[in-house]
Amino acid sequence: MFVHVLRMEVNVGILAIQGGFSEHESALLNCLKENGGVIDGVALRVRKVTEICDLQDLNGLIIPGGESSVNSQIMSEEMIEELANWSSNQKHFVFGTCAGLITMSKNIENAFPGQENHFSKLAKLDVTTSRNYFGRQQNSFEGKVFIKEKQISKYDENMSEICFGVFIRAPAIVSINSVDIKLLATVVVDNKEIIVAVEQNNCMGLAFHPELTNDIRWHAYFLSRIVQLCES
Ligand code: GLN
Numbered sequence: 087m088f089v090h091v092l093r094m095e096v097n098v099g100i101l102a103i104q105g106g107f108s109e110h111e112s113a114l115l116n117c118l119k120e121n122g123g124v125i126d127g128v129a130l131r132v133r134k135v136t137e138i139c140d141l142q143d144l145n146g147l148i149i150p151g152g153e154s155s156v157n158s159q160i161m162s163e164e165m166i167e168e169l170a171n172w173s174s175n176q177k178h179f180v181f182g183t184c185a186g187l188i189t190m191s192k193n194i195e196n197a198f199p200g201q202e203n204h205f206s207k208l209a210k211l212d213v214t215t216s217r218n219y220f221g222r223q224q225n226s227f228e229g230k231v232f233i234k235e236k237q238i239s240k241y242d243e244n245m246s247e248i249c250f251g252v253f254i255r256a257p258a259i260v261s262i263n264s265v266d267i268k269l270l271a272t273v274v275v276d277n278k279e280i281i282v283a284v285e286q287n288n289c290m291g292l293a294f295h296p297e298l299t300n301d302i303r304w305h306a307y308f309l310s311r312i313v314q315l316c317e318s
Pocket of ligand 1: 150151152153154155183184185186188217218254255256257
């Protein structure tokens, strides 16, 4: 007998203004069961988002790293407005890494002139994020990230609560400004625990680059949140 298995169609866009597209695309595809990953029952389509029309039918969006000051120069008011409208739909999920986290933060410390205003409509995370918190390019580092959310660590076969983080001229979250913020991960530098990943409603921001490692947990969590929102 032929059994037809229903698969949920999920469309993910990756804002392709400054690169980072192929790394995020591979990480997403590696999450799927058919590619040896942990997410089952999802028919995934990934596309670049460069224009407003690319937002059509998207369920999730990744805002990759790069240079947030460049983002603020390249992204038009209209594009930011459309992205903001799209992300205010609570069925849509937004995932920002590094410069993406800066773009999504309501308060930016050490901001590029005009940057905070430019992104304000898109900024839905009630946090203060400090740009270049760890220093310059030469202070970039790789280190242990402590995962505080079981729904993320569960995607590791050993349920490990530690992952490897790549921090490139990375920001850090220096203040949580709402009880609605969920703390997802921290790093410890010079004996100080620093927040590097948060979530609020349909938005998640990370200070590091999970797409530059083979660890699919963050992208798997992102896909699982999209599925949850589609089903709710
Ligand atoms: N330091 C960069 C900024 O201010 C972010 C770096 C990154 O995305 N890797 O936007």
